[in-house]
Every structure is written in C-alpha cells, then in structure tokens.
Amino acid sequence: MNQPSLNPADLDHLLRQTHLFSSLDDAQLAQVRGGLRVLQLDEGQRLFDAGQNAERFFLVASGRIKLYRVSADGNEKVVELIGPGQTFAEAVMFMQRHDYPVSAAALAASQVVSFDGRGFYALLSDSPRLCLTMLGEMSMRLHARINEIDHLTLQNATFRVVHYLCDTLEENGGNQGTIDLTTPKNIIASRVSIKPETFSRILRNLADAGIVTIEGKRIVVHDCQALRAFGR
Amino acid sequence: MNQPSLNPADLDHLLRQTHLFSSLDDAQLAQVRGGLRVLQLDEGQRLFDAGQNAERFFLVASGRIKLYRVSADGNEKVVELIGPGQTFAEAVMFMQRHDYPVSAAALAASQVVSFDGRGFYALLSDSPRLCLTMLGEMSMRLHARINEIDHLTLQNATFRVVHYLCDTLEENGGNQGTIDLTTPKNIIASRVSIKPETFSRILRNLADAGIVTIEGKRIVVHDCQALRAFGR
DNA sequence: GCCGCGTCTTGATGCAGGTTAAGGAGCCCG
DNA sequence: CGGGCTCCTTAACCTGCATCAAGACGCGGC
Incomplete structure (x- = not known):
C-alpha cells in the first residue's frame, strides 16, 4: 500500500522519458511540473468513472491501470491496459463534451502522476512542435482502435x-x-x-x-x- | 458518370465550410488550394487500398465513400461511411508507418477533393490554431471508435x-x-x-x-x- | 497444518447470429 | 415485354462462443 512517494529525481527522469513531453524546453517542462500531482492508488481503487468531468490526464509511474466500460447489465469490457511510462486520457482535453469516455481503475497498487489539462492546453496553443507530437500520439491510438475493430469483426x-x-x-x-x-x-x-x-x-x-x-x-x-x- | 467538374465558386464554398479549414487565413487557404486536386469517381471505383503509401487526404464534395477492411478470407467490414462535406484520412499524415489503415471506394459516382499531406503538415507546424482544430477532430474520431468497440462487445x-x-x-x-x-x-x-x-x-x-x-x-x-x- | 476465498479450469448445455439455399422485387437493356 | 442482372427477404439449419455448474488449485491468515 504505502509505496515510497516518487522522489524528485525519479519524477524528473519519468517526465523526461515520456514521449509526449519530449519536445518541451525547460521552461515548458517547469510549467507542466507546476500543475502535476502524484497519486498513490491501492489495488482496485478507481481513478475516474466514464462520464465524469475531465480536467486532468495521467501518466503511470508504477503499477497497472485498466481503462474499461461497463454496460447497463453490468458487463465489463477492458478497453486498454496501461503500464509504467504510458500516458492516458490526454485526448479528452479536446473533446466538446468534456468528460472521460471510459472508467479507470488500478489493477495493482500504483503510482500515477496527473496533469492539469487546461495548463497543458495552453502549452499546446503556443507550441506547434508539442502539437505535432500530440497528433502523432493520437493517430497511433486511432490506428490501434481501427485494428481492434478489425479484430472484433473480421477475426475470431x-x-x-x-x-x-x-x-x-x-x-x-x-x-x-x-x-x-x-x-x-x-x-x-x-x-x-x-x-x-x-x-x-x-x-x-x-x-x-x-x-x-x-x-x-x-x-x-x-x-x-x-x-x-x-x-x- | 460525367458530373460537371466542381466550379471554383462551389469549391471555395466547400473549403470555407469545412471545419478542418475553419481557422485558416486567406494566405493559408491559398496554400491549401495550391496542392489540391479534384477527382471524379465512378460508382464502385477504388480510391486507395489499405497498406498503400499515404500522401494525400480527402474531402467529399458529392457522392458517398466507404472506408473498409477486408479479411484474409475475403470478408469485408465497412468502418465508416463518408458523405459530402466530410474529410477522411487526415490522421494518416501523423503515423509512423505512412500508409492507409483502411481501403476507400466510391459507393456512387462521387466528386472528391484531395490535398497534399506534406503541404498541410507544413501548415500545421506553424499554426497552433490549426493544430488544435485538428486535435479536436481527431479526438472526436477516437471517441467514436471507442463507442463502436463498446457497441461491438457490450451490445447486441x-x-x-x-x-x-x-x-x-x-x-x-x-x-x-x-x-x-x-x-x-x-x-x-x-x-x-x-x-x-x-x-x-x-x-x-x-x-x-x-x-x-x-x-x-x-x-x-x-x-x-x-x-x-x-x-x- | 486447515480453512476460506478468489482465480482458474473443465464439462454440459444454450442461443445469437452466421450460413446455406431458395425465391421475390426492381431495373436496365434488348 | 421478357430475360438477366443485382439487391433484398425468408426460412431451415449450424456453430462459436456464452452461460451455467462443479470442482481444482493456489495462497494468506491463524
């Protein structure tokens, strides 16, 4: 349960090796750091629910997060599994309806860094390089989803x-x-x-x-x- | 078969009402116009195949386009139907593997405008507003795909x-x-x-x-x- | 050790939707 | 009009995966 809280050096390392932040200069990175929070999640703990208002996005430092949907009759579909070094819910910042399309919960005790969506949006709006990185990231996701649809409909x-x-x-x-x-x-x-x-x-x-x-x-x-x- | 080729006034109107181009100033729009081509497609005609190298993206002026995948055993899954005023394959510009993830074909005689991906990318790289529009567009797509996965797995x-x-x-x-x-x-x-x-x-x-x-x-x-x- | 509980496996049975097959309804073209 | 398309509908049957129902296998607590 009680992991040692992420120390500043590790956090720094984590941020620098995160692809999404790779194009940021020191000033921009400092701004990102300003809006972040480190969360400790217990096994099974929910991070957010589908439909909830989305103001933050996330980076996994350790542990494992599942993104999932639940149907009216209680069935659950895990949409994605997120491990250390991966970000999630960044795309939500750009949606008209500003809420999470899936729920998120920890599969094991996890450390997760969360970022302020608004602040990051501001960063994007005057850094084309960052935008392009983000666009690249999102097109990868999109492609992965198309593949999943293919696998669900054309493969067994x-x-x-x-x-x-x-x-x-x-x-x-x-x-x-x-x-x-x-x-x-x-x-x-x-x-x-x-x-x-x-x-x-x-x-x-x-x-x-x-x-x-x-x-x-x-x-x-x-x-x-x-x-x-x-x-x- | 032989529709009247899109006249300049209609083309102008079409471009101006296309959401993706909504934030462009006259100079930028002129640049977009420089790289475009108008295509006449017959019913059933293929526009591109999945896996093909992707240098252009598209806007439907009239008619109807299907985006689809075909499995090894010849089954076909229509991923999306595109009608007048809608763009498609914009996201491909940002993918590492630079090729179309789906095939495209005309369901009826159609007029389609195609744009130079490279040129548009250049435009993006110095227009954050355009980037943000694009990001909004892509997050909508992403969300739609998540919903489709939901419907395929949790609904009948x-x-x-x-x-x-x-x-x-x-x-x-x-x-x-x-x-x-x-x-x-x-x-x-x-x-x-x-x-x-x-x-x-x-x-x-x-x-x-x-x-x-x-x-x-x-x-x-x-x-x-x-x-x-x-x-x- | 032994109990209790969650995860995993195995087998028997059920059913939504696919498959196969056989018309029917337009519709183009002679 | 009639023959040959292609698209659509209907019906009988089949099958892949879900469901239901028992165990089996850990594994932590005491």
Missing part, C-alpha cells in the same frame, strides 16, 4: 488471443519466448473480448497443439511462427 | 441497428421520423457488423413490434422513444 477469438500473446511477447523484452502474465487472466480475457472460460480453453488448445506450454501464470511460446499462424 | 446486433437508425435520423434533417436509405442495405449491415440477412430480420422485428414501417428504401419511425428502448 483465437486470433485475438494469439495476437495478444505475440504483442506482449515483443514488448516484454524481445522474443525470449516466455510471457509472464502480470495481469489476471480474467482481465486479459476482457481485453480481448472473450469470457475467462473461453480464454482458458483457447490456451489449452494452443498447449495441445504443442505451440505453447502453460505453467500457471507463465506461458512459454515454443514456436512464435506457428503461434501467429494458428489464428486462422 | 439489434442495439447497433437501432443506434444506426437514430443517428442517421437526427443527422438527416431533424426528427422527421423518416429515413431514406441512400446507402444499400448490405453496406449498412456491414457498417453495423452484421450480415444482410440479420439486418433484414431485425428490421422486420422492429416492424412487427409496430415501431417502424418499412417501405423498400424508406423507413418510417413511428416512435423514436420506443426505438431507442428496443435495443436491450
């Missing part, structure tokens, strides 16, 4: 699982072939839009086909080629 | 049809209660991610429930309230 559940495994494989330090599921399986299932039962079954199919080995929260991928090929 | 087919009907109802001149389907039903079906047969069935359900009347390509909505309520 197995494909989505395989895709998720390959993705986390290459972002978790190269092609070691081993994936440590930091995230609970039911959350991953929701992320790829299937039920936990189905996720379990699909993993077993992959194991039965000799493509992976499941050891609890550790998945060993034997044949990355075959894995990609397995989804359709 | 009937909901999506109802939602589509309500949307087109209010964008086609107020709540008259009558929708003229300018777009073929199989395209609409793909847009809401169902098969034509299912679309047909759902419309009949709505008709059987007395909520709408179907007269070929014309749908009369009797009770907009009940229509909204019918999706779950």
